Amino acid sequence: MKILIRGANWIGDAVMTIPAIKQIRCLYPDAHIALLTRPWAEGIFQDADLVDEIMAVEDRGAGLKEVIRQAAEIRRRRFDLGIIFPNSYRSAAQLKLGRVKRTFGYSAQGRRFLLTDPVGVPEWKNERHEVHYYLRLVETVETRLLGTDFVKDREPDISISVTEGRVEEARFMIKAAGGRNSGRIVALGPGSANSRAKRWAPARYAELAKKIRSAAEVDILLLGSKEDSEIASVINGLCGGTLLDLTGKTGLGQAAGLLAAADVFVSNDMGLAHLAAAVGTPAVVIFGPTNHGNTGPYSEIAEVIREPVECSPCMLRDCPIDHRCMERISADRVFGTVRKFL
Numbered sequence: 001m002k003i004l005i006r007g008a009n010w011i012g013d014a015v016m017t018i019p020a021i022k023q024i025r026c027l028y029p030d031a032h033i034a035l036l037t038r039p040w041a042e043g044i045f046q047d048a049d050l051v052d053e054i055m056a057v058e059d060r061g062a063g064l065k066e067v068i069r070q071a072a073e074i075r076r077r078r079f080d081l082g083i084i085f086p087n088s089y090r091s092a093a094q095l096k097l098g099r100v101k102r103t104f105g106y107s108a109q110g111r112r113f114l115l116t117d118p119v120g121v122p123e124w125k126n127e128r129h130e131v132h133y134y135l136r137l138v139e140t141v142e143t144r145l146l147g148t149d150f151v152k153d154r155e156p157d158i159s160i161s162v163t164e165g166r167v168e169e170a171r172f173m174i175k176a177a178g179g180r181n182s183g184r185i186v187a188l189g190p191g192s193a194n195s196r197a198k199r200w201a202p203a204r205y206a207e208l209a210k211k212i213r214s215a216a217e218v219d220i221l222l223l224g225s226k227e228d229s230e231i232a233s234v235i236n237g238l239c240g241g242t243l244l245d246l247t248g249k250t251g252l253g254q255a256a257g258l259l260a261a262a263d264v265f266v267s268n269d270m271g272l273a274h275l276a277a278a279v280g281t282p283a284v285v286i287f288g289p290t291n292h293g294n295t296g297p298y299s300e301i302a303e304v305i306r307e308p309v310e311c312s313p314c315m316l317r318d319c320p321i322d323h324r325c326m327e328r329i330s331a332d333r334v335f336g337t338v339r340k341f342l
Helices: 011-016 018-027 039-045 064-077 089-097 130-146 164-176 202-215 226-238 252-261 271-278 331-341
Strands: 002-006 032-037 053-056 081-084 102-106 117-119 185-189 219-222 264-268 283-287 302-306
Touching (some): 002 018, 002 064, 011 130, 011 271, 032 039, 032 064, 039 053, 064 089, 081 089, 081 130, 089 102, 117 130, 185 271, 202 219, 202 226, 202 331, 271 302
Parallel strands (some): 081 102, 102 117, 185 219, 185 264, 283 302
């Protein structure tokens, strides 16, 4: 049997699909499972041993021509079953035009007719963690195709493996960037590519870094995408240029290695927080305008810090008032949590 999983489009979402992908493998241990995803996702799944093949597809445009091009590749491989994690019309159209025999996905955005097995969006979607939303699709596959219901009783597990070789490469990168090789590492993720409202102030990150340095001999890394470089530069400047700024200088696979090498990761609500928890590194995540109950890292080694103000979660990308949900979180408060992990 050949199964195609249409992967999620954001780093955090991709990590939150890991429990569902693990259950697909449990249900179909002998199947050939391919993951259709964006190229960056290879950095998450390359060592995970969850799928047999990663079909990393680079979008060359947003139009119908690009959908047809990708569908042709899917059609050539003749998949028996497709499971579509994104809610987009485009992702369902890819598999429809790719002639996948059975396709399961949520009947969102008027795409019911594109799916052989549309699944209604559960009433509890905004009340439970997102990992359960993805697992619900796999539960439906199990009940409709196999007639069993084992998946619903399984505890979700987001953990993935990172090879020792990648961790060693990460330590070499830290040393090459000026690390003191003290053995202890704190990584900071001060950016957030899709929302300014999710960002804790650069001055607070700088204050936190100084407090950590005063309490322990550590190397402090700044991690994130190229879009986060300006914020990282401000923070490093406030710290006298003493932080190791690797923002925008790593692929996601290298970032996974760096996070696995770190003792703790402190960040805003961003994809790397999910990845840190997945590779086994404690994550301290500062939440403001978003819903931590739905999209916080699903892990016992992740700790959310938030201020329960009356307007949060608002889900806005820019705060129209005084950003109180983030401004009221002090560096001392975050430091107290980080200290537990050091």
